[in-house]
Amino acid sequence: MAISLTSMTIAAVGDRPRLQSIRRTAAQARILAAALELFAQHGVSGTSLQMIADEIGVTKAAVYHQYRTKDEIVLAVAESEFVALEAALEAAEAEKSREQARKLLLKQVISTAVERRPWVRSLQNDPVMIRLLAGHEPLTDIMARIYGLLLDDTGPQANVRIAIMGATIGATVVHPLVADLDNQTLERELLRVAKRVFDISL
Amino acid sequence: MAISLTSMTIAAVGDRPRLQSIRRTAAQARILAAALELFAQHGVSGTSLQMIADEIGVTKAAVYHQYRTKDEIVLAVAESEFVALEAALEAAEAEKSREQARKLLLKQVISTAVERRPWVRSLQNDPVMIRLLAGHEPLTDIMARIYGLLLDDTGPQANVRIAIMGATIGATVVHPLVADLDNQTLERELLRVAKRVFDISL
């Protein structure tokens, strides 16, 4: 990792378990795909295991054979969605300069959010999801590294600016007014705003 | 109403029922206050009538005496929160110029969101809330009037800019990184962003 994060304490890098290395059976993948879709539609609390089982045409017991609790399914869904963010983060951390790393990361976060926008709302805003993510280190670790990289310590308002940018990305892609917009245009507009509002040349 | 909205068809203004005129008993107000808080914490689906009843120290049956269904409670909560938006909208519509109206509305929407930020997430992102709001005309009417006023048809990207601004406001105020920030500072920063997104002086 080429970037040193003097302002934050980050866990040792060497033997970090990677989300990308998690292997799943076909049955598990079917469950997670159905759950992701249903969580987006009805929220986590509004999605029962029966609904997930019905969606893939099996019984509840078959689902419980793969995951012991509903919480485990929620976390597995989150992990599978965080893979793209982890990849973006690792690519950014490999950049030579911190400036380059920040630019690349912001770009990738935007394109990831745009591409996966049908599921961004539940991942970012569902109260059950938020609570589970907060207690799951592999995911909080990724978020901490992303913010640690994006934050510059140039001013007391830096936190607010990054918060606003991150929030803007996540919330814009789920906004009803842009639902009909193609990914490319949406991505371009978000980059333009990032540039203008946050003085980052991308 | 001093503003003519040539680009949208808006229902007749004269006898529009106002949310502000809805009267509630003390018992109903207690239910709505408890529900608002619990929805924010657990989401709508994650909040049972038993939880609401426990919160105010009565039984489920007492709650059902005030509202016949859970959906009615959700809608009543939304209506009570939309009162501030309705007031902001009416004040803006009374402005002499459209430019003035847009500025005032944007300012008021920002300050409303900042002041009510603990509850913004569930109102804006909860899937059950979204579904109920979409089918409830008094609320969709207010949203349509707000967007109708904010949208200028000067460019093809107008929708995206409004979406970005709306998303920015809604998502920033709920972001954990600004949780400790006082209302005044947060409001000032959001106004600064709005200025730069829209190229207008607020």
Added chain:
DNA sequence: GTCTATATAACGATAGAC
């Protein structure tokens, strides 16, 4: 890997007494 069957608890909602 999926099934039937079941346990236990909580859900939304209603009836009727006070």
Added chain:
DNA sequence: GTCTATCGTTATATAGAC
């Protein structure tokens, strides 16, 4: 306006057969 009591349904979760 609130209570007790209850209805029918659904929830998460498990046991054991195939």
